[in-house]
Amino acid sequence: MNDQLWKALDEVIANEVVPHAQVVDLQGVFPSKAMEALGDAGVLGATVPKDAGGAGLGLAEAATIVELLSRACGSTAMVTMMHFAAVPILVAHGPRDIVGQIAAGRHLSTLAFSEAGSRSHFWAPVGTASPAGEGRVALNARKSWVTSAGNADSYVWSSRALAADGPMTLWFVPAATAGVSISGGFDGLGLRGNGSRPVRAENAVVGPTAMLGADGQGLDLAMQLTLPWFLVLNAAFSVGLAEAAVREAIGHVTGARLEHLGQRLVDQPLVRNDIGRMRLRTDAARAVLHDTVAAVESGREDAGLRVLEVKAIAAETAIEVTDLAMKTCGGAAFRKDLGIERRFRDARAARVMAPTTDHLTDFVARESCGMPLLDGA
Known part of the structure; x- marks a missing residue:
């Protein structure tokens, strides 16, 4: 840069x-x-x-x-x-x-893949695309929890194929498209400002040039162009939360004192053990993140496996590290001003964002055993 x-x-x-x-x-x-x-x-x-x-x-x-x-x-x-x-x-x-x-x-753009009907199985859209005359297409779908919904200028949108045999087609859908609407708000545990809300398309008509790539090839394109970036950057998001929690915890335990003992909190061995574990886990996740990026950018043979691993590793690391930070800093961590409880809540999101940690763990096993990632593939 x-x-x-x-x-x-x-x-x-x-x-x-x-x-x-x-x-x-x-x-x-x-x-x-x-x-x-x-x-x-x-x-x-x-x-x-x-x-x-x-x-x-x-x-x-x-x-x-x-x-x-x-x-x-x-x-x-x-x-x-x-x-x-x-x-x-x-x-x-x-x-x-x-x-x-x-x-x-x-x-500003965003992804609109997950749907109410197929939930975290983003690779199996139930939303449809149908001819609307003069080369136009009508989209109908109930998208669930789209980040930046109502704030993004466009959506990269998935549907069932228009006419081809493939499982998915991708579309460029301007947010102002007639028939596209936002339903409800987001009052979640964490990531409270990310604008994640359901988006609905009811006969939302897009033009002939809206299709991204070939009809039916959307899943292949998503796996090649979108998913690696999503998984790697999601891991970077989790590593950032973990790093923030480590720094905030260190700031607290090096500044807070046990006056009756004439010591700082960090002078206690159990506190240092927690700080050490947090540092180890965070640095290990960052090392996997950097190795994954290196594998992708160099075209290394194990790049595909690393991409499947990195989000799961980093997501679970952020959960563990922020949990340790809450424990280490005690009652002070429950206050809003320290910032740890915000990171604790935000860290829970990556685990359940599709592909979830559970799905990625299965994908890693399938890749390791020479099996197709998806049933029927």
């Missing part, structure tokens, strides 16, 4: 993300100002190729961006992560003018 973009990112985090992180969480409000600032700073267009007007950054730099944002605000990091996960498919198959807007930081 060039120095100017690094500096701009640091300024946005310091001036917009950190000061508003607690309000975003407490009030459950979308971090609009932070996302606008990230767009102005060139961060939202960072992964668009240079020849399309972006910074041309790769997976490694995107992971660093997401981790740094996650240390400050999980909701802002998740919104950015989902945008980055949508960008590769849009760069490869989306409208050129939209790619230009993304590069300029003027267009």
Whole structure:
């Protein structure tokens, strides 16, 4: 990443993300100002190729961006992560003018894969696409818990195939498309500002150029272009939360005192043991994250396996580390001002985001045993 973009990112985090992180969480409000600032700073267009007007950054730099944002605000990091996960498919198959807007930081996108009917089985959409005349297509679906719903400018949308035999087709769906509506709000345990809400399409008509790639090939495209970015960046999100919890816990135990003993909390062996375990787990997860990025970028033979592993490893690490931070810091960690309980809540999300930790564990076993990842594949 060039120095100017690094500096701009640091300024946005310091001036917009950190000061508003607690309000975003407490009030459950979308971090609009932070996302606008990230767009102005060139961060939202960072992964668009240079020849399309972006910074041309790769997976490694995107992971660093997401981790740094996650240390400050999980909701802002998740919104950015989902945008980055949508960008590769849009760069490869989306409208050129939209790619230009993304590069300029003027267009926020997100994924709309999971559905009420198939839940975390994102690879099995039940939403449909049907001809609507003059090459247009009508989409009908009940999407569940779409990040940035009502705030994103577009959705990378999945449906059953229009006419082909494949399991899925992908579409570029502008958020303002008639028939697309947001239902309900989000009052969740964690990531309270990520705007995750159900999205419904009722005869939402898109134009002939809305199809991303070939009809029926959406699952293959998602597995090749979207899923690696989603899984790796989700891991970076979890590592960022764990790192924040470690730093906050260290700050507390090195500053708080047991006056009757004339000691700091960190002078207690049991406290140091917990801090050490937190540091070990966080650093180990980050090492797996960096190795996964290296495997993907070099085309290493084990890249596919690493991609399947990394989100599960990092998600479970963040849960363990934030739990230890709550234990280590005791009653102080239950207060909002320390920030640990927010990370504790935010960390629970990655485990259940599709593909869930349980599904990824099964995928890792299947890959290791030479079996197809999905039944019937």
